[in-house]
Amino acid sequence: MNPIKNEIGTVFIPVKDIKKSKAWYCDLLNLPETDNIVAGHLYVMPMKGTGVVLDSKIYSEESVYKWPAFHFDTNDIEAAYSYMKEKGVVLTTAIENGHWFNFKDPDGNLLMICQ
Structure with missing residues (x-):
């Protein structure tokens, strides 16, 4: 039996400023903006279906x-x-x-x- 599921759990988006990006995406998608920034660089957006996580730690112009x-x-x-x-x-x-x-x-x- 294959232990890997054929589904996507979360997509990470590299962002420069986690607080500004959180506000922009929540406004764009009409999502409630919470203060829940994890480890100083992650924001898990309250999505339906596949999750979206904003991540300022992985940001670079190349990423x-x-x-x-x-x-x-x-x-x-x-x-x-x-x-x-x-x-x-x-x-x-x-x-x-x-x-x-x-x-x-x-x-x-x-x-x-x-x-």
Whole structure:
């Protein structure tokens, strides 16, 4: 029997300033922002499904995502794109193929939203 599950538990995002990044992501995703920073460099975001952990210890310019390692889901790609524009988020693509677009977080991590 294989002891490794075919599921992803958590994705780590390298961030420069854990407090600023925590505030930015919680605002973007409309998540409650707690004070629970672990070991001075980790913030476990309260997500549904696969977890996301912001980690300032692994941050370097070389570790920043140059391509999306995962995507955030949406049920309305047009509304998500408009929302990101209104928030002043750096959008790096238009809506592609009618179902996804890329953006950057304040540290330059390239991320994706997909319907």
